Amino acid sequence: MLEMNSKRIKTILARKLSLLITSAICASVCLCACGSESESSSFVAGNIQTKPVVRRDVAPRETIAQVGEVPSAFEEVIAEDRFRNVEAFADRLMKVETTETDGDGIKTATITMMDLYGEVLVSYEIDLEDAYGVTAVTATSDGGFLLVVGFNGNYIPGWDQIDKGFFSRIIKCDTDGEVVFNKKLENVEIGALRTCIEKDGLYYFFGEHRTPEKIKEQGEKDVFILVLDGNGNEVNRRFIGGSSFDQIIHVEKTEDGFDLEVQSQSDDGDFTGSNSGYHAVYWRVVINDGLEILKKEIVPERFPMRVRVGEKDGKALYADDEMFQDFDAGGVRAYIDYGDAYLVVSYHTTGEYEYTPAYISSIWYYSETVYSMYDRSGTLIFRASVDSSPDYSTYGNTESDL
Secondary structure (H helix, E strand, C coil): CCCCCCCEECCCCCCCCCCCCCCCCCCCCCCCCCCCCCCCCEEEEECEEEECCEEEEEECCCCCCCCCCCCCHHHHHCCCCCCCEEEEEECCCCEEEEEEECCCCEEEEEEECCCCCCEEEEEEEECCCCCCCEEEECCCCCCCCCEEEEECCCCCCCCCHHHHHHEEEEEEEEECCCCEEEEEEECCCCCCCCEEECCCCCEEEEECCEEEEEEHHCCCCCEEEEEECCCCCCCEEEEECCCCEEEHHHHHHHHHEEEEEEEECCCHHHCCCCCCCCCCEEEEEECCCCCEEEEEEEEECCCCCCCCEEEEEEEEEEEHCCCCCCCCCEEEEEEEECEEEEEEEEEEEEEEEEEEEECCCCEEEEEEEEEEEEECCCCEEEEEECCCCCCHHHHHHCCCCC
8 A cells, every 4th residue: 555656756846845744753742723713602403502612812922022134045934934843954854744635534644855944855755544644754864764654454443453454664765755665564553663763774763562472462562672774674673671561751872772761660571670550660771782781770750751853063952952941932843053053943832722612621822933043152143933823713613513
């Protein structure tokens, strides 16, 4: 279904990009809302009195103040909000979009690589005829990119998907968007691979999966590591865990291997000594490039989920790093280095909107994308923002049917 097909591969050389993106990296972002309010009303369906939708504005906030003059090189980038939810690498930017075609239920995933000024370098598109999409995507050192997708042609929520033909697939593309390898992973659970790190010509994938024995017994997941070479051949794999649920929180590449931050509910196996009764305990696990455990220790406090926002001095930079401690323009989403200056792209909440149909209450957020450019000394050169609130008026004007 997802085999390499020339119709799925498109190289686009264009000057404008207008994609609205959702990333494996922006999943933590709250829903945004905008649109006009409608009058509340109640109505009757049969003999059942139906509750109306209740909506109210909650504590609107001011937008970020504009500073300086936007250079011409960034005028279109900011006007079109191109860098919203982008992931930044040393020389490239990457966006991931998953859309669903109206009426046919088919989802399409699009991975777009751009230069540091928003020019499209290459775009790859693939149909996903299932309930899932891209679970991991990364730029690679050869100028290409790599993505992991989940597929289940017979998806039925709540059913045992192992018996229903599901699998994961790893696709590697070169700098022109041409497929280098397209590897099907039989009986690797959908969503099992969530992080990919390239090291010494190999691709290390991290996530959660179940051993064949646990699949048969309906047991809990372990930390799962899979290693492929540049041609897509499997080099190594390893499960780390115990009898209960074990989850990888964060991975850092080291000179000789990797540091893993793990949340474990096991008190046996690799995590003997954890508390019992499904109480989560946090571990630091050190492994070498051959996936052998060199060291493991219980850590007293929970590790925060870290969000990679770019690269600085050849190393990954995260939203909670020290340089952003005093940043005043919302949550950092991307750090883009231009040599003599750097751009920080952030997400700023400007207001809240409560939508309350029967039995459901949720807060949506109005938001803006903020672009803050600094020189190398840290002096703010210019700051501009774009209203990034999607149009949720359809939801806001829909009344309960319960």
